[in-house]
Amino acid sequence: VRKKWVIGNWKMFTTAATAKQLAADVVKGVGGDDRVGVGLCPPFPYLPIVAEAVRGSPVELGAQDCYCEKEGAFTGEVSPWMLADIGCLFTLVGHSERRHKLGESDDIINRKVRAALDAGLYVVLCVGETLTQREAKRQESVLLFQFDAGLSGVTAEALKRVVLAYEPVWAIGTGKNATAEQAQEVHHHLRRRAAVLFGAEVAEKLPFLYGGSVKPDNAHALLTQPDIDGGLIGGASLKAADFLAIVKAGLP
């Protein structure tokens, strides 16, 4: 069975002081229990603060994004090698806010995925359809396209450090979550695609997280689906009690 993961995406929230406190509260709540993997993605400037807070605990550190080059004249960008250097285990790539608000293409997302993997990081690759695409019943083709494009050039060996996150754009920060059945159906479908591209054995091990308005009261229904291996949590990750309740919902 695949281990469940619950990852908090703090987006562009917190201050140095509240980031430190929130991380400390999560570390305290998790204690030594590593049955559910827990990860925190603070904003870039607070990564070292949160790295310090999670040191020695099972809570892992991740970034919200990275650039696709090791180093160079790329003002304002952050290299995945730098993230690895300061203790990040993983980075998100292709979050829908970056796709839709910052205009990131599938091509740049793929380059970021490959760079982060080259840097030795784990990658949480986010895919998701918009409301218009779902209403036009185009979600399947959109998701398959994002999946194939995002993982283009990734080997079956490197795929062992990839986690997929299905985040329907219409569910992120809107309070409208996909139903457990809707999310399960998509995950199952993408896992079948992974089997075609990478082989059944690798696909079976690939973790699929659901993201989009996961809250303590809907977490259990979502996280107990056979192909849902955890959650990527935005809003509810900013309150330690809510986030920890979601982690608890992932317990075996």
Ligand code: PEP
């Ligand atoms: C996210 O930011 O990845 C997310 C799923 O946000 P929310 O939980 O707030 O919908």
